[in-house]
Every structure is written in C-alpha cells, then in structure tokens.
Amino acid sequence: MLRQFARYSRTHLNQTNYLISNQTRTKYGETLIDHYKNPRNVGSLDKGDKNVGSAIVGAPACGDVMKFQVQFDDNGRVVDAKFKTFGCGSAIASSSVATEWVKGKTAEECLSITNNDIAQHLALPPVKKHCSLLAESAIRESVSNYKAKQAPHMMKAEN
C-alpha cells in the first residue's frame, strides 16, 4: 500500500508541477519578465537637490518597500528617474516601467499615469494588481515631494 501511495503521490506531484509551470508561462508576459530581469533606472538621485522629488512607499501585506525619485529640469519636465525596490517581480517591473514613463513628462502629466495603465502594459494577473498601485503611489508621492520643495521658491519668485 505504501508503494502504491508513493506512486500515486509521485504522479500527483508531477501533475501539479506541470500545472504550476504552465500557469506561470501564461500568467507573466514577456514585457514583465524583461523589466524584472533587466530593470531600468535602478539607483538613486541626490535627495537634497531642490529639483529632485523623493518617495518611499511600502506594501505592508507582503513586506515590499519601494524608493522612487524623479528629477525635473528648469522647465518642469522630468529629466531623470531612479528607483530601488525590494519586492516581488511584479513590484520591480512596475517601478521600472514607471521610471521609463515619467521621463519627459510634466508634473501634471506624471500624475495622470494610473496603476491600471501599468498593470495593462505588464499584463499583471489580478492578484498582482496591488504592485502596480504601489508604483502609482510612488509617482504621486515623489511629485508632491518635488512640488513641496518648489513651493517656497515659487513664492520668492512671485514676490
């Protein structure tokens, strides 16, 4: 009976392995895997620079943490963006896409990027939607950090 059980469990295990690998193949698209394996713009910018907006956001349910920084030029357009993410593949890919997308955009244009755009671009499965939400809130926070840094200068210029 033991031998029978061993045979049963072996075939059963093989079946589940096959299922899992099959699922992952269909679940994660090529764009996502590309961004995960070759993440763009990893690193950091000078936090003290008044043209740099920094953000740090986290997903407490999975222990993810994401640092996101955007650098604006004097015309108010993003010239550089950097990120560092400790998290799952979807979180890394989402933030990588976000750094690519914000480049060349104004603050307002950056804020128009939604998590749905990112999720759609990466073909994220529903259970991974919250990873793209993390990237969206990282963009929002970094832009508002930049605006807060700019506010005193704006007031001086007006006076």
Next chain:
Amino acid sequence: MNRTIFRVCVMSPLRAHKKLSRSYSSICWNCEHNTTSLFCKSCNKVQPPTNKDNYFEALNVPAVYNVDVDQLEHEFKDLQKKLHPDKFTGASEEEQRYSAQQSSLVNNAYQTLKDPQLRATYMLENILHADVENLQLSKEFLMDMMELMEEIETDRSLTEDDFRRRKEQISQHKQHIFKNLSESFKSNNIADARYHVAELNYLSRIDNLINEKLPYCCIDYKTK
C-alpha cells in the same frame, strides 16, 4: 463611546465563530439523513467540508490568537487519524474525494495556525476582516527597512558571521513582536496587531535576503 462601538464591531465575528464549533446542518449525500457531524450518524459516511474558510472550526479550537498549540496538534492528529485518505482506500470514489477534501482542509488549517505569524495574518484577514494591505506605515519605518535591506544587498564587507548574527537578531526581534502581538489580540487592540504583522512581514523579507547571502546548507527552513 467610540471605544464601545469599536469593541462591538470587532468582537462580534469572534464570538460568532466561537459558538459555531464544527456544526453540520446539511443532508448526508449518501443516506439523505440530517447530519450534524463529520461522519453521518446513520450511515457513518464522511461528509464534505462545509466550512472551508474557517481553519479554527476545522480543528475544533476556539478562534483566538492565543490558541493552545498542544491542543492544536492533538486535534490535528486526532482528525487525521479519522480522515486520512489512506483510511478510505476501499471506499467509494465519492467518499474518497470527501476524505481527501477534509484531510487537506485540516492539513492547511494546522500548517497555518501552528505558525504564530501565519496565524496572526490569518486572524486579521479571515476572522476579523482587518487585513494589513492598506495600513499606512510611517516614512521613518520604511526608511529604516530600506536601509537595512540595502546594506545587506550592497555591503561587500559583511562576512558570513555578520549575516548569521543579524539572522539571530531578527529572530529575537520576532520573538519580542510575537509577545506584543499576543497582548494586542488579548486586549482586542486590532490596530496594534495589524502594525505588528506588518513589522513581521518586513523582518521576514530581510531574513530572506540574508538567506540568499548565506551558503545553501545554512538556511533554516523554519523561518518563513
């Protein structure tokens, strides 16, 4: 006033679950008698699980965080003795299926509830409906976590002993949080419990990062 409202909201699901201990009010699939237990009283056939979402009910233990782990183990073994698919090798296909379902439910329940971290997450998500997903953490806390993780990943001067020492520190810190967590659940302080679970999740991630740095043989598989 606010406090009473909070208590009522939080306590009601808990109490409701305490009352329901593994009750079956369905009709037996085999003999169509009313059944109120795991096995039909009249034909003694195993019944399909009706409460797949409640692990505490599945193991016949009260739905509290400070659950008696010895009792948990006892109930688990006792139930598996009756429900394991090996006991049903000669039974009908339908009965084999139900025994497999019951047995895997009991298995999942035990694996989740015996681990203090998984149990806390499960309590918050499935019993109290207060998961940690949209919890707001302070910037300082996230910064600290980021710095710790970055150091582990990039600091080349850290030796294997340094990593081991950090692993030890993390596990001590976790033990401390488990104590706080049990206090929070005891006093029904769900806000604190959520915060502690988030802390644990970050510590687990740091622990995993350290595991990647250590040689394969040193990984302690008990830690998540």
